[in-house]
Amino acid sequence: MANTAQARKRARQAVKRNAHNSSQRSSLRTAIKSVKKAIEAGDKEAATAVFSKTVSIIDRIADKKRIHKNKAARHKSRLAAALKALSQKEAA
Known part of the structure; x- marks a missing residue:
């Protein structure tokens, strides 16, 4: 346990910040899963709508x-490619 008042406060802040950051990462994962689910269902309109919201969250x-910004770019790129593949699949 922390010995000084400053260290105790920093420990409290770290717990609070960790909970907030974990919540944000969880919402990110949920958003990505929702796009994947819409794509797997084959619903292009829903997938497109959810994709735009997910890109905003990312x-x-x-x-x-x-x-990291590169991880964000990688997720957006892969989701966009999957959405494009869905579009091409429907057109064929």
Whole structure:
């Protein structure tokens, strides 16, 4: 346990910050799963709508440095490619 008042306060802040950051990462994962689920269902309109919301969430979390910007770009790229493949599958 922390010995000084400053260390005790920093420990309290760390717990609070950890909970907030974990919550944001969880919402990110949920958003990504919702896009994947819509794509697997084959619903292009729903997938497109959810994709735009998810991209916003990914960008917001990357701007706050909860995840690395390259990881954010990788997620967006893979989701966009899956959405494009769905579109091409429907067209064929």
